[in-house]
Amino acid sequence: MARAVSTRTKTLNTVIAGTLGFLIFFPILWIIILAFKTEEDAIRAPLEVLFQSGWTTDNFSTVQARSDYFKHFSNSVIISLGSTLLGLVIAIPAAWSMAFVPAKRTKDVLMWMLSTKMMPPVGVLVPIYLIFRDTGLLDSRFGLTIVLMLINLPIIIWMLYTYFREIPGEILEAARMDGAGLKEEILYVLTPMAVPGIASTVLLNIILAWNEAFWTLNLTAAKAAPLTAFIASYSSPEGLFYAKLSAASIMAIAPILIMGWFSQKQLVRGLTFGAVK
Amino acid sequence: MATKASRASARLMISPAVILLFAWMIVPLALTLYFSVLRYNLLNPGPTPCFGWENYYWFLTDPSFMVAMLNTLLLVGGVLLITVIGGIVMALLLDRPMFGQGIIRIMVIAPFFVMPTVSALVWKNMFMNPVNGIFGRIATGLGFDPVDFFGTMPLASIIIIVAWQWLPFATLILLTALQSLDQEQLEAAEMDGASWLSRFRYIMLPHLARAITVVILIQTIFLLSVYAEILVTTNGGPGTASTTLTYLVRVSSLLQWDVGIGSAGGIIAVILANIVAIFLMRMIGKNLDA
Numbered sequence: 064m065a066r067a068v069s070t071r072t073k074t075l076n077t078v079i080a081g082t083l084g085f086l087i088f089f090p091i092l093w094i095i096i097l098a099f100k101t102e103e104d105a106i107r108a109p110l111e112v113l114f115q116s117g118w119t120t121d122n123f124s125t126v127q128a129r130s131d132y133f134k135h136f137s138n139s140v141i142i143s144l145g146s147t148l149l150g151l152v153i154a155i156p157a158a159w160s161m162a163f164v165p166a167k168r169t170k171d172v173l174m175w176m177l178s179t180k181m182m183p184p185v186g187v188l189v190p191i192y193l194i195f196r197d198t199g200l201l202d203s204r205f206g207l208t209i210v211l212m213l214i215n216l217p218i219i220i221w222m223l224y225t226y227f228r229e230i231p232g233e234i235l236e237a238a239r240m241d242g243a244g245l246k247e248e249i250l251y252v253l254t255p256m257a258v259p260g261i262a263s264t265v266l267l268n269i270i271l272a273w274n275e276a277f278w279t280l281n282l283t284a285a286k287a288a289p290l291t292a293f294i295a296s297y298s299s300p301e302g303l304f305y306a307k308l309s310a311a312s313i314m315a316i317a318p319i320l321i322m323g324w325f326s327q328k329q330l331v332r333g334l335t336f337g338a339v340k
Numbered sequence: 341m342a343t344k345a346s347r348a349s350a351r352l353m354i355s356p357a358v359i360l361l362f363a364w365m366i367v368p369l370a371l372t373l374y375f376s377v378l379r380y381n382l383l384n385p386g387p388t389p390c391f392g393w394e395n396y397y398w399f400l401t402d403p404s405f406m407v408a409m410l411n412t413l414l415l416v417g418g419v420l421l422i423t424v425i426g427g428i429v430m431a432l433l434l435d436r437p438m439f440g441q442g443i444i445r446i447m448v449i450a451p452f453f454v455m456p457t458v459s460a461l462v463w464k465n466m467f468m469n470p471v472n473g474i475f476g477r478i479a480t481g482l483g484f485d486p487v488d489f490f491g492t493m494p495l496a497s498i499i500i501i502v503a504w505q506w507l508p509f510a511t512l513i514l515l516t517a518l519q520s521l522d523q524e525q526l527e528a529a530e531m532d533g534a535s536w537l538s539r540f541r542y543i544m545l546p547h548l549a550r551a552i553t554v555v556i557l558i559q560t561i562f563l564l565s566v567y568a569e570i571l572v573t574t575n576g577g578p579g580t581a582s583t584t585l586t587y588l589v590r591v592s593s594l595l596q597w598d599v600g601i602g603s604a605g606g607i608i609a610v611i612l613a614n615i616v617a618i619f620l621m622r623m624i625g626k627n628l629d630a
Contacts, residue, residue: 153357
């Protein structure tokens with residue numbers, strides 16, 4: 064039973080949590096502000112930046128003109144969407160069969176898939192790099208899409224599996240009794256029920272792929288570089304241009320920040336492999 | 341009930357995933373293992389690579405290896421300490437009744453969605469820069485000397501940045517766990533006169549134990565591979581002051597092009613990660629039966 068809470072306690076809680084939340088959020092807020100300032104204003108004292116300077120939107124066009132944001136943006140979109148969709152195509156049948164036709168070894172298979180995720184990327188960096196170099200996949204969007212699909216495949220399968228397991232099997236049996244074949248079963252019965260689970264899986268995986276910064280930095284140069292590498296190119300000496308760095312940063316994180324806020328709940332489930340719900 | 345036919349088709353449907361993941365895991369790993377016993381440097385066009393165990397010897401006796409191990413330990417341990425304690429505090433706070441909880445939660449979670457290269461650069465320039473950074477400004481304003489974060493304490497600075505990125509993750513998971521706690525139990529304890537501290541110690545903390553373990557294990561897996569944050573801030577330096585195992589392997593293999601030594605380091609990293617992974621897998625496996 065919930066107890067009545069006095070407005071004073073509630074206000075106090077709000078002030079404490081709000082202050083801490085604000086401090087945690089502050090770096091992001093700060094780059095949002097700096098992105099709309101001129102370079103001269105951006106390096107002034109914080110209070111002057113806030114109260115004694117004008118606003119401008121020039122930084123965004125400068126960033127685009129100087130380092131071709133849209134090329135990197137489209138690389139990010141293609142790689143993260145591509146790896147997620149490709150992963151889905153492979154993961155949906157696998158998760159379906161493990162959830163509805165469990166065999167003796169299903170649990171072992173699931174755990175083994177998870178174990179592939181535990182492998183540190185540096186453990187396979189050298190051979191992957193050499194294979195990519197020799198097959199011309201280095202600095203290609205296709206190669207990166209494949210790698211990101213593979214590193215996220217265990218998470219996609221696991222998430223789908225935990226969602227599929229919650230779908231009552233009786234419904235599928237009823238469909239089978241009515242003469243639905245495997246194809247119809249998946250297409251017309253399972254898929255509509257699984258759409259919410261699939262949607263959150265897609266969301267989480269786009270976020271993970273978008274922010275992946277080991278393979279994207281090591282396997283790309285100029286052509287296929289996504290936004291992670293685009294920002295890394297600002298590390299020096301352009302890093303001293305605060306306003307442009309801020310504008311570039313905002314442009315790189317905004318799409319995912321917005322998606323992320325919608326997927327808070329799924330995040331817990333996906334990242335803990337169902338261990339915390 | 342599953343029929344024989346459906347079992348066969350189930351096996352067919354799972355096989356692409358299994359084959360792909362198997363290939364992804366075994367082929368590169370076998371190659372790494374193979375390279376790790378070769379004298380193989382891409383910069384030496386000389387004779388074909390030949391067999392030798394000395395890569396492990398060189399990697400393990402390289403003075404930067406011990407430094408990198410220690411740095412890895414400090415980075416993982418430091419970030420875990422900050423995020424777990426900070427996460428418990430934030431989760432307890434966010435679990436209390438308040439106004440605008442949704443907005444506050446969104447603010448707390450936001451850093452998790454910021455890509456590593458962005459957060460590292462923003463902290464490096466806008467906050468930790470001794471001249472124009474906000475910390476430097478505050479220190480100067482209060483009459484202190486500004487701290488040169490990356491010059492004097494590079495590893496600690498990286499720990500702060502990474503902890504900022506992972507605090508939302510810990511908070512979110514611990515908050516989820518906290519919200520599944522039986523409220524009546526807490527109220528009963530309160531009526532029996534238990535103080536907040538003892539309620540926390542004997543009811544909440546045991547309830548959170550499992551979630552805390554999950555946070556620690558999953559973060560460890562990711563933290564062992566921290567890379568971009570080091571690359572764009574310190575490049576492992578000054579010297580090797582902020583070089584971790586992951587970074588050291590990357591430097592030996594893709595900067596010095598010593599495939600042999602880099603691979604030996606990679607194998608060592610795999611062994612270390614597996615020690616953590618075994619514990620994590622056991623926990624998740626237990627949950628699968630439940």
